[in-house]
Structures are given as C-alpha cells and as structure tokens.
Amino acid sequence: MAGLTKSSVVYDARGLVEPDPEPPMTAEIDGDRAVIDATDLTTRKINLELRRIVYDEGVDDVTILNPGSKHSLGVGILKRCHITFEGSPGWYACGLIDGPEVQINGRVGWSLAENMMSGSVVVEGPAGSLTGAALRGGDLVIKGNVGARTGIDQKGGTIIVTGSAGINTAFMMQRGRQIVCGDVGNGLGDSMYDGLIYVGGDIASLGVDCVPGEMDDADHEFINRKFEIYGLGTPPDLKKFECGKVLHNYDALEPSERKLVL
Amino acid sequence: MCGIAGIIHRDGPSDMGVEITKMLQSMKHRGPDSTGYALYSEPDDLVAIRFMLAEPREYGGFGIDERLERNRAEVESRLAKIGADLATIHSDTGYAFRATVRYDGDLKPLADYLEDVPGCEVLSLGSSLEIVKDLGDANTVMEQYSLDRIRGTHAIGHVRMATESDVDLASAHPYWAYPFADVAVVHNGQLTNYHQWRRRLERSGHRFQSECDSEVIAVYLAEKLEEGSDLETAMKCSLDDFDGVFTYLVATSSELGVAKDEMAAKPLVLFESDDLVVMASEEMAISALVGREVETRDPLEREVLTWQV
Numbered sequence: 001m002a003g004l005t006k007s008s009v010v011y012d013a014r015g016l017v018e019p020d021p022e023p024p025m026t027a028e029i030d031g032d033r034a035v036i037d038a039t040d041l042t043t044r045k046i047n048l049e050l051r052r053i054v055y056d057e058g059v060d061d062v063t064i065l066n067p068g069s070k071h072s073l074g075v076g077i078l079k080r081c082h083i084t085f086e087g088s089p090g091w092y093a094c095g096l097i098d099g100p101e102v103q104i105n106g107r108v109g110w111s112l113a114e115n116m117m118s119g120s121v122v123v124e125g126p127a128g129s130l131t132g133a134a135l136r137g138g139d140l141v142i143k144g145n146v147g148a149r150t151g152i153d154q155k156g157g158t159i160i161v162t163g164s165a166g167i168n169t170a171f172m173m174q175r176g177r178q179i180v181c182g183d184v185g186n187g188l189g190d191s192m193y194d195g196l197i198y199v200g201g202d203i204a205s206l207g208v209d210c211v212p213g214e215m216d217d218a219d220h221e222f223i224n225r226k227f228e229i230y231g232l233g234t235p236p237d238l239k240k241f242e243c244g245k246v247l248h249n250y251d252a253l254e255p256s257e258r259k260l261v262l
Numbered sequence: 263m264c265g266i267a268g269i270i271h272r273d274g275p276s277d278m279g280v281e282i283t284k285m286l287q288s289m290k291h292r293g294p295d296s297t298g299y300a301l302y303s304e305p306d307d308l309v310a311i312r313f314m315l316a317e318p319r320e321y322g323g324f325g326i327d328e329r330l331e332r333n334r335a336e337v338e339s340r341l342a343k344i345g346a347d348l349a350t351i352h353s354d355t356g357y358a359f360r361a362t363v364r365y366d367g368d369l370k371p372l373a374d375y376l377e378d379v380p381g382c383e384v385l386s387l388g389s390s391l392e393i394v395k396d397l398g399d400a401n402t403v404m405e406q407y408s409l410d411r412i413r414g415t416h417a418i419g420h421v422r423m424a425t426e427s428d429v430d431l432a433s434a435h436p437y438w439a440y441p442f443a444d445v446a447v448v449h450n451g452q453l454t455n456y457h458q459w460r461r462r463l464e465r466s467g468h469r470f471q472s473e474c475d476s477e478v479i480a481v482y483l484a485e486k487l488e489e490g491s492d493l494e495t496a497m498k499c500s501l502d503d504f505d506g507v508f509t510y511l512v513a514t515s516s517e518l519g520v521a522k523d524e525m526a527a528k529p530l531v532l533f534e535s536d537d538l539v540v541m542a543s544e545e546m547a548i549s550a551l552v553g554r555e556v557e558t559r560d561p562l563e564r565e566v567l568t569w570q571v
Contacts, residue, residue, distance in 0.1 A: 069546040
C-alpha cells in the first residue's frame, strides 16, 4: 500500500470539488446576530459557516441571504437558535434539526425538515413534495401549497398547510397531526398507523384505512392554539380523519411492543 | 435520477444555447453522464439534419478516420440520390455532424435511407429543431459544439444519470420523435411497461435506436401525431398508457409541453411571466437563469400543460 495517500478532495451536493472544507469566515457578526451572504458560497461552505456561528461563536440569531435554492441548507443544527432565510432554499432544507426556530421568507424544494426532531420551520410560500417526511417533532408551517406525500412516515409533531396538498398526503403516518386548510389529492392518509389529519377543503379520495373522525373540544383547542401561535387567523371549518385500525392496529400490541415499533 | 429543463422566450429569439446551458449546468448533480439539447430557432427554408456516424468511445480507434470519411461520403451520396440538395455540412467532433439541405420530400424515407449507412443515427430532422447531445456536463457540450452562438425561441434540455442503459450518445436525451420534423422529448423517470410498448410500436413499423426507455415516449407521441392527434391530447393519452414514474417535456416548432405521472414522483417546478416560461427539475436551475427570487409552482400529478411559442 506504499505510496497511497488519503485523498483530501471532497464534493458538495452539487458535485463541485472543495479541497478545503473550512468555514469561509465571511459572516458579519454584530453582537448576538449574524448575517451570511450565501451568494458565492457552496452548500458545504454555507453550512460550515452556519455551524461555526451557532456553535463556536454562540450567536443564536442568524440570517442567511441569497440562498439561491441550494440544497441541504441548515441541516443537522441541534441547538435552540433563530435562523432566517431571506430567499428560497432548495431541497432537503433544515433536515434532522433539533431545536432551531427557522423562518423561510421564500419557497422551498422537496423534503423540507425531513426527520426534524424539535423546533419550528415556518415557510412564507409554497413547498415541494415530501414536506416533513418522517417528521418526529416540532411544528412545520407552510403558508402556501405543498406537493405530494406531505408528512409521509410522520412520527410526531405538527404540519400546518394553509393551502392545498397533493396526492398521498400523510401516507403511512404513524403519529402527530396534519392540518391542511385547502384541498387534498387522492389517497389521503393511505396505510396510516396512527395520528390525526384535519382537512378544510375537498378530498379527492381517502387512502386505505383512513376514516372520518369526530371533531371534539381537544381538537379545536389544539388547532386554535397552533393558529394563534403562528398568527394564522381563524382556522377554517375542518374535517377530521384518523386511522381505521384495520390495516395496522398498534392498540392491540402490548405496551412493550408498542414502544419498540412506534 | 436525471434533470430536465425547458425555456420559451415569448419576446423573440435569445441566446438559447447559453441560457439552457446555465440551467443544465446548475443541475449537473442530477446527471453528469451526458447532456443534451433540443434547440429551436425561427423556421428556415433549409432542413437541418443532425446525425452521428460513431459513438464517442469509438472515435480514435483503429481505422475510424477512414470509416467515418467513407460513411460521410456515403451520406452525401445518398442525400443527392434522394433529391436532398446539400447546402452545408460540418462536424464539431469528428463523429457528430450537422448538414443543411434543400428538401421538400417525405422525411421518413430520408431518415431511413441515411440510417441505413453503417453507424449512422439521425439525431434530428427539421427546419427549426436541432438536437445536440454528447457525453459530459453542459459546459463541456456547449463548448464542444459552440452552442454559445445559437440563438433560438425555445429549447428543452437534459442531464443524464445513466441507470438502465449505457453511457453513450445513443442513450442520451433528447430523443427526436422519428419521423416527425421538429418534435423532441426529454424525460426524467422510469417506464415500467417500456418493453410492452416498444414491441407494440415496433410492430407498427417504428424504429428504435437505443435501449433507453425514454425513447419510447418520443416514438409513442410520434405515432399519436401521425394518427392526427394534437400534442396535448397525445400527452394526456400517454398518462393512461405508460406505467411508472415520469415527468417529460416535449417540444415542437410551435409548442412546448410537460406531462407528469399520476404518482408525481419526479419533480418539476415552473416559472411563468409575460415574456418567459421556464421549467426545470429543481428550483436552482430557474435561479441560475433568472438570477433573482421568483414565484414558482409544482405541476400536480397527472397534469399536462402546453404553451404556444
């Protein structure tokens, strides 16, 4: 093996060679606030700079300018802080976060906040498909329409969509809540295990084992509280849907078994 | 995974080669294997023929220069025999050629006659369309074929990550809808009933040049158009006939359309203004072209959209 050296060449999400994965140190820091201009930075550089500011500099209010729809921005931040995107991130934004409160003043691509554990992400525009996939906790608010398979495999948390949602919304949902103020496409809640879905508009069709439920005081109290927190006004009249427990019925499991699978 | 993009300039011709290259280059991560363009300019009196005589991997091999020269002479001879008056012919690469001819006959016999020359594949035929495709990313192909000099009204393009067929020019997109002048298709996805449709279309007399499932969309649309269908109707029929996950773009000299499958599993975002329509697999391609924040939307499942150029 003599003569072989470990390659230091790494690639960012766009396939660009970045031989030097160090933060660019270009953010402007002013007390407890910082601004990153992402115009000429690659995904990796933006995320390295964000992590440097949040973790090393201890700044907890960061604004990212000109994200340019680059992918995987703001991922893996495991600390309470405020992150604002002035513009539109691309795909996989804010995945695997645990704690941040994120404000996106733009639109977002596919797979927003995938596997988010806690915190909040508020989008002032539409989002693509797979929004909130495998969401585990926290609140995800989309002030616009979303694509297909919103909250697929959702395991917790709350997704609020003020517009309409595409097909297979809440597909294989396991826990948590989804509120869609507009219409939804075919296969709502298909193969869901558990969780609650509220829809304000028309439903093209229900998926397998998704059945209508009865709205009760707890539902209204929960929805009103979320709408108040995020300044969404008065909630529309919503219809409730839940799991029919025919396809998957975790209520029939022993508590120890439930703990293993959910 | 592949990336597709389309542009219509409603305000007249622009630097189409440069513009769509910007979009495709920004999506290089979706497919670095090959890049292809279907570029449309104002219709011309001459018919433009883009054809190849060898794959890039063959170029430089033993005896290839003599073979290419012999086959190029054969193409020119056949053009003369079929009554196509050759105006210009040149090659940017040695294996892919562009010829312009004065010809008002049927295109199918012309294409068939040329493709009978060993190694010859007609990439496109028409008075408005030119298909350029090669291995590598968009900047590489643009430079290789001097696409920065091409002005046009609309275009579709493709970056390919090869999955089920080879990394070669025959499997690169766009596909010309043989034998229809000026019809081209780019596709992102997989057709799971490809073989079934290929056999069906071959029995109807259509020819296939590759093993790539995307080619079947072009041939399918060609057959529908031949039967008298308009483009939008043909595309709507395709949603019922094709299984799998797909989003595809199709362009003619006067129209550009997009179709999305019922699973909505392949992405597309769309931006439309008074003078511009832009669509791409990812937002960053639109950002790369427009250079500012714009409002986009995702077409829904089973949505077919067409625009007049």
